[in-house]
Amino acid sequence: xxxxxxxxxxxxxxxxxxxxxxxxxxxxxxxxxxxxGAGGLGSPLGMYLGAxxxxxxxIVDFDVVDNSNLQRQIAHSVADIGRPKVxxxxxxxxxxxxxxxxxxxxxxxTRDNILALFExxxxxxxxxDNFETRYLVNDAAYFTKKPLVYGxxxxxEGQITVFHPNHEGPCYRCLYSNPPPANLVPx
Amino acid sequence: MLxxxxxxxxxxxxxxxxxxxxxxxxxxxxLFDALKMNFKNLKLEKDPNCELCGIKPxxxxxxxxxxxxxxxxxxxxxxxxxxxxxxxxxxxxxAEVLNSGRDVVLVDVREQSEWDICYIEKAQLMPLSExxxxxxxxxxxxxxxxxxxxxxxxxKALRQLEDEGFTKLRNLTGGIDRWAEEIDSDMPRY
Numbered sequence: 001x002x003x004x005x006x007x008x009x010x011x012x013x014x015x016x017x018x019x020x021x022x023x024x025x026x027x028x029x030x031x032x033x034x035x036x037g038a039g040g041l042g043s044p045l046g047m048y049l050g051a052x053x054x055x056x057x058x059i060v061d062f063d064v065v066d067n068s069n070l071q072r073q074i075a076h077s078v079a080d081i082g083r084p085k086v087x088x089x090x091x092x093x094x095x096x097x098x099x100x101x102x103x104x105x106x107x108x109x110t111r112d113n114i115l116a117l118f119e120x121x122x123x124x125x126x127x128x129d130n131f132e133t134r135y136l137v138n139d140a141a142y143f144t145k146k147p148l149v150y151g152x153x154x155x156x157e158g159q160i161t162v163f164h165p166n167h168e169g170p171c172y173r174c175l176y177s178n179p180p181p182a183n184l185v186p187x
Numbered sequence: 188m189l190x191x192x193x194x195x196x197x198x199x200x201x202x203x204x205x206x207x208x209x210x211x212x213x214x215x216x217x218l219f220d221a222l223k224m225n226f227k228n229l230k231l232e233k234d235p236n237c238e239l240c241g242i243k244p245x246x247x248x249x250x251x252x253x254x255x256x257x258x259x260x261x262x263x264x265x266x267x268x269x270x271x272x273x274x275x276x277x278x279x280x281x282a283e284v285l286n287s288g289r290d291v292v293l294v295d296v297r298e299q300s301e302w303d304i305c306y307i308e309k310a311q312l313m314p315l316s317e318x319x320x321x322x323x324x325x326x327x328x329x330x331x332x333x334x335x336x337x338x339x340x341x342x343k344a345l346r347q348l349e350d351e352g353f354t355k356l357r358n359l360t361g362g363i364d365r366w367a368e369e370i371d372s373d374m375p376r377y
Contacts, residue, residue: 019206019208019209020206024206027205027207028205028206031205033205040189040194041190041193042194043190043191043194044190044195045197045201048194049198052198052202054202054205072189072190072191111249115249122205123201123205125197125198125201127194132252132255133252135252135256136249136252138239139239139246139249139250142240149197149201149212151193151197153189153190156189156220156221157189157220158192158193158196159217159218159219160200160216161212161215161217161231162200162204162211162212162213163213164213165233165239167213169213169231169233170231170234170240173238173239173246174232174233174234174237174240175231177238179255
């Protein structure tokens with residue numbers, strides 16, 4: 001695999017950093033990252049990873065764009081209200097960088113479809129907003145031996161870490177062995 | 188703002204994993220407080236008793252996550268014989284009561300920030316977070332109608348009042364959100 005002249009020009013700022021360089025940029029181009037969610041976290045994730053030159057971005061979300069999303073979900077616009085979020089974010093990413101392959105999954109993740117999906121990617125990034133999905137994603141990443149980049153927000157606080165228990169360190173269950181009682185979960 | 192900050196830290200970590208350079212967040216948790224603009228960097232240990240990745244795992248395949256996450260708090264009253272239906276009132280019915288001119292009490296148990304967005308005319312604000320302090324100001328002889336955003340919190344408040352011996356209680360089904368949808372189309376929805 002090699003970069004086209006257009007790509008060399010586009011990624012100049014990466015190529016001139018010794019820590020990235022041609023070798024690193026080719027790694028980006030050969031990599032496949034799966035984003036869980038195309039909302040508040042998924043928007044900047046998709047837009048920046050796309051712009052940075054990741055070869056393939058998979059994006060899972062089954063929601064549609066709502067007016068009240070636009071205050072933070074910056075991949076979507078007024079014209080996208082009512083459209084599936086995955087379609088809207090795909091257009092936004094490709095408008096910035098048509099070199100990226102964007103594969104969208106307008107489905108709810110379940111224990112029946114998640115493992116086959118994870119197998120196709122190198123890194124999983126969780127931008128989901130509920131405990132069911134977080135535990136499902138954590139367990140599936142462990143069973144498929146994929147590193148999981150975790151992020152969550154509540155009010156004014158954010159949490160970020162990387163889980164890769166097959167390699168080293170804890171998983172999400174090491175931190176939170178059980179979800180909070182259902183009637184205490186803020187909606 | 189916050190999703191942008193957190194999402195971009197995740198994007199940075201994803202690129203570092205691909206690149207195999209730098210120090211990843213494996214084994215560390217960043218806690219970011221946007222109001223204080225403060226970062227904490229906590230060391231995370233693997234739990235040897237973890238049910239998934241510990242020494243003796245009990246979770247060896249994917250489970251039923253809906254069931255796993257929908258366990259209510261013990262004693263939260265999910266299984267008692269309290270009939271919530273009996274205390275419920277539809278938006279149209281409540282509108283009739285309020286328009287009838289009858290002397291009733293309408294209580295909004297949402298928080299102040301939600302009240303500032305919208306409220307039903309004639310309502311009094313008694314946030315659930317401080318509801319107990321408001322109970323003495325209510326009269327058990329009055330007809331009391333309660334609402335919140337979707338109807339969950341006001342049902343909790345109703346049950347507190349029922350425990351105190353109140354009987355003439357009704358809870359607005361679907362909360363102010365359904366009220367805005369069905370009764371007052373000028374009301375902002377959030």
